[in-house]
Structures are given as structure tokens and as C-alpha cells.
Amino acid sequence: MPALFGDFLAAASEHIDAAVCFYGDLSDDAAREVIRELDRLVAAMARYAGAFTPDADTDPADAHLDVRARAEADAHQALREAAASLRADAERIGGTGAEPVFPAARHLAAAAAALTAGHDLLQTHFAPGPDGARTGRSRWATVIASEPVSAALLSELADSGRRLAPWVARLSLPGLAGSGLPGSARLAVSAACRWLRIADIATQPGRGDHPPAAAGLKLLRAVPAHTPPPRRRPHAGETVAALCASTQTTAERLRYLAPAVAARAHPAAAPTAACWQRTAHGAAITGHCAELILRSLADRARILGIAPAIPSALRHAADATSAGWAAWRAAAHAFDTITTEKRATLTPVAAEIGDLALWTGRLAHSDPDWTPARGHPPDLRDPADLAFAPAGIPAVLAAVHHAADALAVVAAEDREAVRAAAASRRLFVPARLMPEHHDAPYPYAPAPHPHVDELLATYDNVIRSAIRAGRIIDDLATSLDAPSSLLGPIRAANRREMPRLAHRGNRPGPQPPLVRPGTGQVEQTLRQLHITEPALLARAAVIDDAARDLITEATTKTHRRDTASGPGHHRTTGTPPDPRHPAHLAAKDTPHGPVALPPKDTRPDNPRSNVPSAPPHEMSRMGIAAPQPHRGNNPGL
Amino acid sequence: MHDIDSIGARLRASGDLAATLAASFDAFEVIRRAARACENRDLGLLPVFMLAAGAAVEGRNSVAAAPSLPRANGNADGPEGPQPSADLHDVADWLAALGGLLARRLPAAAADATVPGDRAACADAAQAAAQIHRLLAGTCGASPVR
Numbered sequence: 001m002p003a004l005f006g007d008f009l010a011a012a013s014e015h016i017d018a019a020v021c022f023y024g025d026l027s028d029d030a031a032r033e034v035i036r037e038l039d040r041l042v043a044a045m046a047r048y049a050g051a052f053t054p055d056a057d058t059d060p061a062d063a064h065l066d067v068r069a070r071a072e073a074d075a076h077q078a079l080r081e082a083a084a085s086l087r088a089d090a091e092r093i094g095g096t097g098a099e100p101v102f103p104a105a106r107h108l109a110a111a112a113a114a115l116t117a118g119h120d121l122l123q124t125h126f127a128p129g130p131d132g133a134r135t136g137r138s139r140w141a142t143v144i145a146s147e148p149v150s151a152a153l154l155s156e157l158a159d160s161g162r163r164l165a166p167w168v169a170r171l172s173l174p175g176l177a178g179s180g181l182p183g184s185a186r187l188a189v190s191a192a193c194r195w196l197r198i199a200d201i202a203t204q205p206g207r208g209d210h211p212p213a214a215a216g217l218k219l220l221r222a223v224p225a226h227t228p229p230p231r232r233r234p235h236a237g238e239t240v241a242a243l244c245a246s247t248q249t250t251a252e253r254l255r256y257l258a259p260a261v262a263a264r265a266h267p268a269a270a271p272t273a274a275c276w277q278r279t280a281h282g283a284a285i286t287g288h289c290a291e292l293i294l295r296s297l298a299d300r301a302r303i304l305g306i307a308p309a310i311p312s313a314l315r316h317a318a319d320a321t322s323a324g325w326a327a328w329r330a331a332a333h334a335f336d337t338i339t340t341e342k343r344a345t346l347t348p349v350a351a352e353i354g355d356l357a358l359w360t361g362r363l364a365h366s367d368p369d370w371t372p373a374r375g376h377p378p379d380l381r382d383p384a385d386l387a388f389a390p391a392g393i394p395a396v397l398a399a400v401h402h403a404a405d406a407l408a409v410v411a412a413e414d415r416e417a418v419r420a421a422a423a424s425r426r427l428f429v430p431a432r433l434m435p436e437h438h439d440a441p442y443p444y445a446p447a448p449h450p451h452v453d454e455l456l457a458t459y460d461n462v463i464r465s466a467i468r469a470g471r472i473i474d475d476l477a478t479s480l481d482a483p484s485s486l487l488g489p490i491r492a493a494n495r496r497e498m499p500r501l502a503h504r505g506n507r508p509g510p511q512p513p514l515v516r517p518g519t520g521q522v523e524q525t526l527r528q529l530h531i532t533e534p535a536l537l538a539r540a541a542v543i544d545d546a547a548r549d550l551i552t553e554a555t556t557k558t559h560r561r562d563t564a565s566g567p568g569h570h571r572t573t574g575t576p577p578d579p580r581h582p583a584h585l586a587a588k589d590t591p592h593g594p595v596a597l598p599p600k601d602t603r604p605d606n607p608r609s610n611v612p613s614a615p616p617h618e619m620s621r622m623g624i625a626a627p628q629p630h631r632g633n634n635p636g637l
Numbered sequence: 638m639h640d641i642d643s644i645g646a647r648l649r650a651s652g653d654l655a656a657t658l659a660a661s662f663d664a665f666e667v668i669r670r671a672a673r674a675c676e677n678r679d680l681g682l683l684p685v686f687m688l689a690a691g692a693a694v695e696g697r698n699s700v701a702a703a704p705s706l707p708r709a710n711g712n713a714d715g716p717e718g719p720q721p722s723a724d725l726h727d728v729a730d731w732l733a734a735l736g737g738l739l740a741r742r743l744p745a746a747a748a749d750a751t752v753p754g755d756r757a758a759c760a761d762a763a764q765a766a767a768q769i770h771r772l773l774a775g776t777c778g779a780s781p782v783r
Contacts, residue, residue, distance in 0.1 A: 274695055281691050285684045329676075332691065336669060339698050342761075357684070372688055374729055375775020378681030430701040432662060432709055443701050 002229055006221025008118030009156055015111035016041075016160055020167035022104040030102040031171060035185060037100055037108035038168060039086040042192060044115035045157050046083035049076035052122055052144050052153065068151070074202035075154055082161070082195035085188050111160075124226035138226045139255065139409070143493045148216030151203075156220070158203045161196030168193045215489060222486050228256040234358055237368045240386060244399035247359040248484075251406035254356065257348040258406075258413040270426070271417050273339040275350035279414060280332035282353030283407045285372055287325025289360035290400045292380060294318035296364070297393055300383035304390050313476050314397075320469035321404065327458070327465040328407070331414075334455045337433055338447050340426050349410055360403055363396065394477070398484035401473050405487045408466035415459040422452050520544020640667050641731045648742055654755060657746040658706040661762060664739055665697035668732050668769060679725055689732060689772050696739070696765030703758035705750070729773045736769030 026034065053072070100106050125141040126134040136142055143149055172190040231253060232246045298314035362370050363386070366379045387393045421427055428444035429451065447455075474488030522543045644664045651657040672690035676683055700706060740763055747759035 274698070277691055277694060281687050284687060288680070288683060329687065332687065333673065336673070336690070336694055339694075342698065342702060361684070372684030373772045373775055374682065374685045374733075430698065432701065433666075443706065 002224045002227070003121065004221060005118050005121050005223040008114045008121065009221060012111040012114040012118070013156075013160065015107040015114065016163055019104045019107035019111065020163055022167075026102075026171070030105065033100045033102045033105035034108065034171065035086070035189060037105045037112065038164075038171075038189075038192070039083075041108050041112040041115070041164075042079075042086050042196070043083045044112045044119065045160060046079045047116070047119050048153060048157055049079040051119070052126075053150050054145055068147075071202050072150070072154055075158055075199045078195045078199035078202055079157065079161070082192045082199065085191040085195060121225045122223060125223075138259070139490055139494050140223050140226065142496055143219055143490055144223060146216075146219075146493045146496070148213050149220045152213070152216035152220045155203055156217075158200040162200035165193045165196040165200070168196070219486060219489055219493075226256070228253045231352065231355070232359075234355075234362075238362065240363065240392070240396065243359055243363045244395055247356065247363065247399040248402045250352065250355045250359055251402035253352060254349055254406040255409045257352065258410045270340075270421065271347045271350070271414075272341065272343050273335045273427075274342070275347045276414055276418060277332050277335035278346065278350040279353050279410060280328050280335070282350075282357045283410065284325045284328040284332060285357040286353070286360050286403055286407060287321055287328055289357065289364040290403055291318045291321045291325065292364040293360065293386065293396060293400055294321060296380065296383040296386050297396060300387045301390075301393055303383070304387075304393075306390055306393070310393075310476075310479065313472070313479065317469065317472045317476055320465070320472045321400075324404070324407070324462070324465040324469045327462040328411075331455075331458045331462055334451075334458050337429050338427050338451055338455055339430065339444070340421060340428065349413075353410070356403055356406065360400070363399065394480040394482035397473070397477060397480060398482045401477050401482060401484035401487055404466070404469055404473055405484075405491070408463075408470050408491075411459070411462045411466050415456075415463060418459055419456060422456065427452055427455075520547065522547075641671065641735055645735055645738055648738055651742075654705050654746050654750055655707050657742060658700055658703050658755075658758075659709070661739055661743060661746075662697055662700045662706065664735055665693045665700065665762070665765070668735060669693035669697065671728060671732055675725055675728055682725060682729070685729070685772050689736075689769050692736075692765045692768040692772065696762040696769070699758050699761035699765060702754070704752050704754045706758075733770050733773035736766045736773060739763070739766035740770055 053076075100109050122144055125136060125138045125144060127137045129135045136145065144153075168189060172186040172193070229249045229252050232249050234246075238246070294314050295318045298311045298318065301314060302311040357372060358370075361372060362368065364380060365376070366381045366385075367376045370376045387396055425446060427447040429447050431443055431445050434445055470491060471488075474485075474491070476482075477485045478488060520543070644660065644667050647660040648657070648664055651660045669690050672686040672693060675686045676690070743759045743763035743766060747756045747763065750756045750759060
């Protein structure tokens, strides 16, 4: 099985959970290890921030942004700030370069490695362009950059930050962890902790009262690396399950290879008519076998007593597949007369399409050694052998689904290649096949325009048939919850243009926050008393954080209780808060949230004069205090 | 089967390279037309006739590229295919035999050729002919879909 992004996401999550389970005291060495590995982990999380979003460099202060985009921009910025907060102090603490010893640090290191590997996996779907921008180079690129998947990715990262933050906050308490740590390190950890909380909370307006759509998360977890699986060689006597797996693998290879062929713009490597015809023959045979399989499944579904709509839908899919392979056959016929220059090599698709015909043929026929050649009995496989139990039907349908999907990709690429050949006048007809009055001075004559038009129209029909069959099988796969049910959403995502992403190497550093760096009431009080001792300020920050957590928890509980009590208990906007409300009572005695900065010109004594005077945005409206932005090695003292 | 018989006779009788190439071109075209005509008659044999037609196109186009192939005015109608009533397995046998004949004659013609382009064309066409024979005679290996 190829590695999927979900594997790395799950590994990172498990390691984070394992790390935050540790609640003992930390020695200085352990605390240093934890801070170093935390730095790596948060940096790995921050690398995702905007890396796969087309509008990644959005300014959160942009008044034209909708709630979702602003929340995403806030969360991205919060993750970068968290990483920047830790970076300087992790460097100051220094590293031995050795593997961490302390178990929690080891788990953090493993989580960082998993997230880094996951980032690299997503990155395989993008290629750098001449202008430095990255362009999608696979169908998954469009999926990764799509709104539901971006939201799911951000939500997963924010959720990791949410689980880390309370545990990380302990590091800033002198009594609990590493009493020998410098105060600046404690403040940096405290700031990072708060930025992680902000990243989590910032994603909430985007998802409203609902978690990210399950479909987005399902797609995100299913993203594979952009590499083809190894080619499978046939051997006799394979089971239905093995044949289904081989069909899927070959389909994945063809989906990978087809755009790679099309990308060869150089005429010397352009596909030839012999390749297109071989591909069309292989596709037609595959489609014919797929039709036989679908009809067998329909019979079996009826016998097994599966919902009456399913056998009917399977027959409908078989009819659509039949039209599809007939269209492919027409394309193959068109190359009986139209040809191109000859080459010694075949395109990878033309070389491997026969594998797909072989696997689907063996699924459809009873002969375990079936090939398209004469000499094999054409008897069909017993439907009970194809799907003995109801659970077998979705599995076999998935194989057919993958085959149909791959053929649709191949059809689209071949059509474009044929169009390009027609545009560059690379289509010919053997002179001996021209009408008798045609006096050809060369062995080949340019293909007559009506022939070319007919060829292109034939490919258009192939595409139309493939789309129609694809939609029907998509619906069927969804109805049966087949393993291939993601193919429909992937195809839907690819109706959009291939994304172009900013070059990460030139990415500007963290932007200054748009709200005043949040200091809680306790910390503010200490500063008013001219207390500058890092340890005391760190403790104050932690107390402020704990108070905010308490308020958040109380508010959430109250909200849930209100929701459970029914709509009549919802407080409408503008209604004054109940002074006896628990959250209100708690807030009365706890630190206040952030304070929007006054315009720059009204705070002449503010040393951070580069902080923009933008209106308060989502972060402040949520009542979340943003910690001190990172400014080099000085954490703000 | 008149065309299939007569083209076989022409191939056997061809004495020089040019005549062999011209007869081979027509033989591949006979195979293509016959195979296409049979594709729809029995869907159990659809793959084999479809692939045989494809191999015939490749063989024909290889021969068409040979420098020594005599120039000829077009012949869009070409030779006729087998009678619609002919037994499919009989047609397959005849076409397999014709493929086998081409696969033997073309290498011999390649050996006599002095121009590299002719040798390459004959060699490529012989491969296509051998493929037609393997497909239709039922002696294929594991994956005849090339």
C-alpha cells in the first residue's frame, strides 16, 4: 500500500497525545530537550501555514476577506508566530545534535518528523515553475488546494496545537520544569503556547458550529505521494481480490503516466498514431470487460437481494460503459487510415494499457489465464465467484471504477495530444489508401480535413461517454460506500483550474499582528509595578492563560447547555448578558482580552511603531489576546 | 475468402523486394478489413479481432515507409473482406495463416534489401505479422495487448 498523508497525520497525532500524557517534573536537560523538539514540531506545523493555499499571502487585515479566509489567514499567521517565538530560544538553548532521550521529547521529535514527511508528501504534487511559483502537477494538487481540504488541514494542525498548548504552558512555570532554564525561554514558550491557542480558535469562525466537512478530511487523509506504484506482472490463478488490486494499481499508474506523456511538448517525443490506436484498443477491451463485470454484479446483487435500486443502477452503469467502449473503438478505427510519423518507442500509457485490459479481462472471464488472444474460452466468471457476499460487490465495483476513471484521464490527454498533432500538421494518410485519382508524390499525404475533423469529433465522443459513465459509477460507488468513492470528489475538484502556489522560499517573515500583543491583567499589573524579572512575568502570563482557559471552558459549557435547552433559550444578538451567567461572573475577576491598538499617530511613545493600525479583526473579536510577536532574540523584555 | 487466397498467392509468387512490399501492403490491408468486419459478429472474439486489426495497421504502415515500395495511385476501396456468412473461426484461421506467411516472407525480403530503410520496414512489418499470427492462431503469451 502506498503511503498516504493520513498515515503521517495519524502518527503525528499519536505522538503528540503520547507526549502530552507526561505530567511529571522536568529536569533542566529534559526541559531543554522538550523545547528543542517543540521548536521542531511547531516549525513543522508552521511550514504548512499557507503552503498549499493559492491565496496564502493574504493579509488578515484585508477588509474584503470573508470570515473563512480571514480566519485561515489568522490561523496561518498564528502558527508562524508560534514557530518564530520558539525559534530564537531553541537556538539559544542549543542542541547536541543527538537523539532526544527524554520520552516526551522523543514523541515530539517523532511527531515533527511525521508532519515534515507529510508536508513533503503533499509537496510532491506541485512542481516549481519558471517564475518560482509552484504549479500543480497531479489531480491531487487541485484537491489539496481546494477549500474543504485546506480547511481540514488547518483544522488538524490547529487541533494539534490545541492539545499541545496546555502541556507546553507548564514549561513556562519555574516550579515545574527546568528551574535552570533562562527566563527568556519561559516567555518564548508561553508566547508560543498562546499563539497555538490562537491558531486553534482562529479556525472556529471558518467552521462555524460544525467540524470541517468529513469529506474534506477524508480526501486529505487519502492523499498519496505523487509516485506511481510498481507495475504488476500477471501470474496464473490470482484471486478476485488480487485481480481487483492489480486493476487499481494499473489504473493508478495510467493516471500518473498519462499527464507525464502529455507534458512532453517537444515534437521529437510526441505520441504517435500507433500509440493512440494501441491505447484506444486497450481502452475498448477494458471497457468491454468492465461492462461484462457490471452486468454480472447486477445479476449477483439481484440474487443477493440487495436494494432493488442497486441492480438497476449497475445495469445502467453497464449500459453507459458499453457506450464508452464503443466510442473508444471508433477512435481506434479512425487510426486505420490516419497516421503520424513512426517512432521506435511507445508512450508508457500505450505500453501499459494492455495490463488494464488483462486484469479486467481476467476478472470478467472464468479462465484464470485469460488473454485477449484466440484460444481462451470466452466463458464468463460465475457472478457468485465475483462477489460471493454483498460485501464483494463494492470491492469489485471499485476496480471497475478505477479502470473507468483512468480511461477518462487517458482520453482527455490523448484528445489534447491529437489536437496538437492536427494543429502542427502531423496527421497523414498512406498515399496508397487515397482515392485512385489522387496522384501522390510521396508515400504519405496530409490527412484530409474531413478525416481530421471526424477524428477529433470521435475523441469528443469518447470524453462525453467517459464523463457520463464516470458520473453514474461515482454515484453507485457512493451508494455502496465502495473503496473508490473518493474518485468522484477528486474528479469534481479537478473541474477547477490547476492551482498555482507562491514559492515558499521567498516567503516573507511573520507579519506584525494586528492587535496589541496581549498581556493579561496579572501580567499588566506586574509591568505597572515595573517588574521586569522574567520568571515573575512568565508566571503572570501562565496565570492569565489559565484564566482564559477557564472562561473559554465555562462559556462552552454554558453554550452547550443553552443549545440543549432548545432554541427558546438562545440569547439573541444584542441582548445584554445575564449578570448571573457563569462566564460573566468569571470574566469579572479575570484578565481582559486584547485591546485594539490606537492609531499609530496617537501612541508616540510606543516603541513598536511598525504595528499597523488596522481595525480589530476576528482574533480580537473572539476575545483572544495575541501574545508578543517575535522580534529576534529579545522576547519582549 | 477470395481476397485472402489471392493475396497469399501473390505473396508467394513475388520475386523481388518491390513486389513483396506491394503484396505485403495489400495483405496487411486485407487482414485489417477482414478483422474489422468480424469484430462485431461475436463479442467473445472482439478483443482478438480488434488487436489483429491494430497489428495489421502497424504492419501496413511500416511497409508504406519502405523506400522500395512502388509508387501507386490510391486505392481507397482496397480488397474486399470475407463474406459476412463466413464462419468466424474459419476467417480467423485464414488470417492467422496469412499473418504467418507475411512473418516468413518479410524477413527474407529484409535479408535481400540493400537500403537500410527497406530492411527496417520489413523487420517492423514482420513483427506485426508475427503478432497477428500469434493472436489469431491462439498461441499468444501472457499479454498480447501490445
